[in-house]
Amino acid sequence: MMWNITSDRPIYQQLTEGLTERIVSGIYPPGAKVPAVRELAAEAGVNPNTMQRALADLERDGLLYTQRTSGRFVTEDEGRITQMRETIAKSRIEDFLSSMRQLGFTSEETLRLLTQTANRKGDLQ
Amino acid sequence: MMWNITSDRPIYQQLTEGLTERIVSGIYPPGAKVPAVRELAAEAGVNPNTMQRALADLERDGLLYTQRTSGRFVTEDEGRITQMRETIAKSRIEDFLSSMRQLGFTSEETLRLLTQTANRKGDLQ
Amino acid sequence: MMWNITSDRPIYQQLTEGLTERIVSGIYPPGAKVPAVRELAAEAGVNPNTMQRALADLERDGLLYTQRTSGRFVTEDEGRITQMRETIAKSRIEDFLSSMRQLGFTSEETLRLLTQTANRKGDLQ
Amino acid sequence: MMWNITSDRPIYQQLTEGLTERIVSGIYPPGAKVPAVRELAAEAGVNPNTMQRALADLERDGLLYTQRTSGRFVTEDEGRITQMRETIAKSRIEDFLSSMRQLGFTSEETLRLLTQTANRKGDLQ
DNA sequence: GTGGTCTAGACCACA
């Protein structure tokens, strides 16, 4: 996953979101060491302070913890990660259903369309 | 539906999208007269020229047509409307599936979660 | 080619047409950088916004594309240009034949007259 | 043929042109009586004085003549009509060739395209 | 009153 920083939202928020995805999707698995702030900042092309803020947010959310001398690590509490993953998923699902309802699709229709698409994709990927 | 203009994308694009939704969802049914430019602009709290641009876009897309002095009307070509509705739906579905895949959900899992949510909602609405 | 803005049709339309001719006739070849909006506007003696609208139309038609900060360029898709060239030619031919028919000339007579003229011109140019 | 008065050129000029077409195309044949000024003016939706000016122009060109008490008539000099017809045709042909040259078509190419179109039309009409 | 056009001038993001 590459960084795709846009100007519309605060940068640190976008960083937080991206890092969260890396954790809940297992790119950074439980207990793994996270790259150094400077490294992550360089990768994303942002100021280290901005990346620092994003990482602090993740710590506040319990997804990361810091070991003074050795660096930052993904939490070993898989329940915490699963919970976050489901919270985000739930929110995206709600948004999606609501946006489809805006177009005049009932939940049933949306479900049917999505099933079709998922099956079609399933053949390819 | 109220206007909810944010600053992240061009206003005229958001207007275009909102008006499109009104049409494909049947709020503005085929053949119906659309409120005057100045009226819509006032409703959305934008400059009439900005609303004009959004309406011009819809005209280009074949969703509206203009009668010189009597106003703008939704196309009577229901096929065009249906087509647009499905194009948008398809795009939203793809985006949704892709965003769920980012979180590490397969299409099957996404489908299962969405089914649960839709059913739960179904009880309420 | 100089600009020759008359008052009967919207200026932006005339600009669109003139720019299209520059492209399909190769004055602005495929991939070439188009002068800046403000420059073209000055050349034509119109407001930059008016020129902007004309350029936006060409972009919509796929004859131009924009690179955010470096300027506008003619499409490299020569097929698109050829297609546009032929569309315009076809339309002019139809108009011409129809206007000659107004004068009571059949297509055959028109063809004969045009052949004569073309041959005569051929000697000169 | 209906009147299609636009605002870009003097109205009387457009009237002159339209009437000339009616004569050279034989809608008003040699020697025929032309409708009364008031009638023509009403038909075109213009002031009788404006139509009068157009008719005066045609008289100056030798396409019409007036008989004091009985009205205006198309000239019986068919040579004059033919000459006018060819003058106009020649001008339209030049304009057409020039406009095609603007698009980058040589006279030969234009000729070829027009031949194709004329033949195709020939089948239908 | 309707929509359409045009201008002048401002501000923004990007690099």
Add this chain to the structure above:
DNA sequence: GTGGTCTAGACCACT
């Protein structure tokens, strides 16, 4: 410097 967006306000044609 580039293009993009938005506003405010004017004028036009049509009916």
